[in-house]
Amino acid sequence: MKKAGIIMVIGSLLLLGLFKFPLWNIMLGAPQYPDPLGMNIYIDGIQGVKEFDLQNIDGLNHYIGMKTIPKPEEMWEFSVFPKVILGMAVLGVLIGFLGFFEKLNYKFFLGWFLLMSVLGVAGMYDFNNWLTDYGGNLDPHAIIKVTMPDGSPMSYKPPLIGYKKLLNFDVDSWPHLGGYLLFVGMALTLVAFWIGRKATLKRVK
Secondary structure (H helix, E strand, C coil): CHHHHHHHHHHHHHHHHHHCCCCEEEEEEECCEEEEEEEEEECCEEEECCCCHHHHHHHHHHHHCCCCCCCHHHCCHHHHHHHHHHHHHHHHHHHHHHHHCCCCCCHHHHHHHHHHHHHHHHHHHHHHHHHHHHHHCCCCCCCCCCECCCCCECCCCCCCCEEEEECCEEEEEEECHHHHHHHHHHHHHHHHHHHHHHHHHHHHC
16 A cells, blocks of 8 residues: 555645646637737636737637636636645645555545546536636627627637637647646546555455
């Protein structure tokens, strides 16, 4: 269980990378913007990839009636997510230490992974809802109105993940370094569970 406990601690500590690196990145490219515009989404706010990217994106979105990119104080998620990540990192380290000293069962490693998975899915669901509102809840008095072939308003929702064509813009939405550290950290805690299980079964035999 010592090896499993160490891996559990390392995996949990990788979550702290989200306080330094972006969780997600969205890039917008078009013929008139050979140098794409982009925004990095952190757990406590949104920043432009370059200095004036957010200002330029808001300027473009104004013409089609989209809301401005929210500031940290305008979304409850940006105050709650850091607390959740810190709490899960501390809990994971505690479980790892107790596992190292064989004070608890290896199943706690799996329990942490499942809890983090549920929180991650809830976070992605919330993020997708924000994208839907951001790209679909348009100002009816916008300067430019583009409709679908059936006459319904066009949605400018960026993709949750992957590529999408929005008018003349190529939009890419992918995890950033913080997101990858999160995925690797969670994977390591699952590895810790399997190693802990194997060590416990071997000892029982």
